[in-house]
Amino acid sequence: xxxxxxxxxxxxxxxxxxxxxxxxxxxxxxxxxxxxxxxxxxxxxxxxxxxxxxxxxxxxxxxxxxxxxxxxxxxxxxxxxxxxxxxxxxxxxxxxxxxxxxxxxxxxxxxxxxxxxxxxxxxxxxxxxxxxxxxxxxxxxxxxxxxxxxxxxxxxxxxxxxxxxxxxxxxxxxxxxxxxxxxxxxxxxxxxxxxxxxxxxxxxxxxxxxxxxxxxxxxxxxxxxxxxxxxxxxxxxxxxxxxxxxxxxxxxxxxxxxxxxxxxxxxxxxxxxxxxxxxxxxxxxxxxxxxxxxxxxxxxxxxxxxxxxxxxxxxxxxxxxxxxxxxxxxxxxxxxxxxxxxxxxxxxxxxxxxxxxxxxxxxxxxxxx
Numbered sequence: 042x043x044x045x046x047x048x049x050x051x052x053x054x055x056x057x058x059x060x061x062x063x064x065x066x067x068x069x070x071x072x073x074x075x076x077x078x079x080x081x082x083x084x085x086x087x088x089x090x091x092x093x094x095x096x097x098x099x100x101x102x103x104x105x106x107x108x109x110x111x112x113x114x115x116x117x118x119x120x121x122x123x124x125x126x127x128x129x130x131x132x133x134x135x136x137x138x139x140x141x142x143x144x145x146x147x148x149x150x151x152x153x154x155x156x157x158x159x160x161x162x163x164x165x166x167x168x169x170x171x172x173x174x175x176x177x178x179x180x181x182x183x184x185x186x187x188x189x190x191x192x193x194x195x196x197x198x199x200x201x202x203x204x205x206x207x208x209x210x211x212x213x214x215x216x217x218x219x220x221x222x223x224x225x226x227x228x229x230x231x232x233x234x235x236x237x238x239x240x241x242x243x244x245x246x247x248x249x250x251x252x253x254x255x256x257x258x259x260x261x262x263x264x265x266x267x268x269x270x271x272x273x274x275x276x277x278x279x280x281x282x283x284x285x286x287x288x289x290x291x292x293x294x295x296x297x298x299x300x301x302x303x304x305x306x307x308x309x310x311x312x313x314x315x316x317x318x319x320x321x322x323x324x325x326x327x328x329x330x331x332x333x334x335x336x337x338x339x340x341x342x343x344x345x346x347x348x349x350x351x352x353x354x355x356x357x358x359x360x361x362x363x364x365x366x367x368x369x370x371x372x373x374x375x376x377x378x379x380x381x382x383x384x385x386x387x388x389x390x391x392x393x394x395x396x397x398x399x400x401x402x403x404x405x406x407x408x409x410x
Contacts, residue, residue, distance in 0.1 A: 042079055044375065045111045046101055047089065053078030064378035099375050105130075113375055132289045133318060139282040139291070140317030142269050146276045150311035153234060159190035160228050161307065163300035164237025169209060179203055181210045183242040185220075186300040187227040192308075194301070196227035202245045221251035228254070236273050236296070236303055273303075280310045282317070348388045349379050355388020367392045 042049040051074040063069040084092075099113040103123035114121040122130060153159060163186040169178035180202045187195040200220025203210050215223070224242075233239075243253045269279060274296070283292045297303040346362075348355040355376055362368035372391035379385040 042076070043082075044099075044113060046109070047111070048082045048084065049079040050082050051078065052080040065383055099373075116374065128289065132284060135284060135289065135291075136282075136318040138269075139279060139284075140315070140319075142279045143282060143313060143317065144315050146280050146310055147313045149271075149276065150307050153232075153307060154190055154311060156232065157190075158231040160195065160231035160233045161188050161190075161192075161300050161304045162186070162233055162235045162237070162239060163297070163303055164235065164239045164242060166238050166241060167211065169203065169207070179245060179248075180241065181207060182214045183220075183238075183245070185224055185227075185239070185242060187224075188300045188304050189231070192301055192304045195231075196223050197300075198223045198227075200224070200242070200246070202242065202249070217246055217249045217251045221246045221253050225254045234273060234303075234307070276310075277306060280306075280313065344392055346390045346392055348390070349382055349385050351384075352376065352386055355386070355390070359388070359390055362390070362392050 042051070053075055055072045056075050057073040059071045059073060061069060061071060100116075100121040101110045101113055102108070103110060103114065103126050104120065105122060105126040108123050108125075110123050114123060117127050117130075163184075165184045166180050167182040167184075169181045171177055182199055182201050182203070184197075184199045186197045189195050198220050199211060199214045200223075201210055201214040201216055205216075214220075243255075246253055269275070277297070278291055278294055281292070281294045283294070284290065285292050297306050346358070348358045355373070359368055359373050369391040374389045376386035376388045379387045
C-alpha cells in the first residue's frame with residue numbers, strides 16, 4: 042500500500058502472518074492486513090507531487106491499454122504491462138504456439154498415411170471393482186478396435202482378461218487365446234497408432250499365457266523441448282487448440298470414441314491448413330535468435346544495469362545516463378533491498394550504447410558470438 046500512487050496505510054487489526062526470510066536471510070514474519078480496512082496516509086497532494094518529481098521513475102501507465110495503475114508495474118519480458126494486458130499477451134502467445142504446433146501435427150499426420158499400412162487402434166478397459174481392502178483387481182475385459190489407413194475395419198474384439206467364472210465379466214467376450222490371436226493378425230505388417238491402454242491389455246494376456254505379437258510403433262517424431270507432449274491424445278488436443286477462457290489453459294477435448302472416429306480425426310489433422318493467430322511465439326523467437334547469423338557491423342545494444350548502494354545511488358546513476366542519452370526512458374524500477382549487501386538497495390534500469398557486433402553463428406562451424 043505504501044508503493045501505491047496515492048499511498049495508504051493499515052487502519053484495522055492484523056489479520057494474519059506469513060513466515061519467511063528477510064533480505065539478510067533471517068527468519069521474519071510479515072503482517073497481513075485487510076485492504077478494505079486501509080486509509081489514506083497523511084501526505085497531502087502537494088507533498089505527493091513533490092515526492093513524485095524527486096523519486097526515480099516508476100512505470101505506472103500500461104503501454105498497451107493506457108491504464109493508470111495504482112501500483113508500479115513489474116517488467117515482464119522487457120515490457121511493463123498491467124496484469125490484464127500481461128494475461129492477454131500470454132494467451133495470444135499460447136495461440137501462436139498452438140498454430141505453429143498445429144502445422145507440425147499436420148505434417149506428422151500426413152507422414153502416418155504416407156508411410157504404408159496402418160493399424161489405427163482404439164482401446165477401452167473394463168475395470169473390476171477393488172477388493173474390500175481396496176486392493177486393485179485385474180481388469181475384466183478389454184475392447185480393441187482396429188481400422189486400417191483407409192478407415193476400413195480390421196478387427197473389433199472384446200477379449201476376456203479374467204477367469205471364466207469371474208463375476209462381472211462380459212458374457213459375449215472371447216477368451217484370452219482367441220482374443221490374442223485376433224489382435225496378432227490385426228497388427229501383422231501394420232504400424233500401430235494407439236489411443237488407450239493397449240499395453241495393459243497385452244500385459245494381462247501375457248500373464249494368462251497368451252502374448253500378443255508386437256507390431257512396430259509409429260515414430261512420434263520431433264519432441265519439442267517446451268510444453269507440448271507428442272502422444273496421440275495430446276496431439277489431438279493441440280490440433281483442437283481450444284483454450285479455457287477462465288484459465289487460458291488448453292482444454293482437454295472429448296475422446297473420439299472409436300478407431301474409425303480416431304482415423305477421421307487423423308485424416309482431418311493431415312489436411313489442416315496453416316491458419317490461426319499470425320506471428321512468432323516467444324519460444325520460436327528465442328530459437329530463431331540462437332540460430333541467426335549477423336554480419337559484423339556497428340550498431341546499438343541494450344544492457345541491464347543494477348546499481349547496488351545506499352538509497353539515492355540508483356537515481357544519481359540514472360541522471361548521469363540520462364544526460365548522456367544512454368538511459369532508456371521509463372526503464373528505472375523502484376529500489377529493492379539487496380540480498381548480498383546488508384543495508385543497501387538495488388536499483389535496476391536499462392541503457393543503450395554503440396557496439397561492434399561480432400558475427401554470430403549457430404555455434405557449429407563459426408566463432409562464438
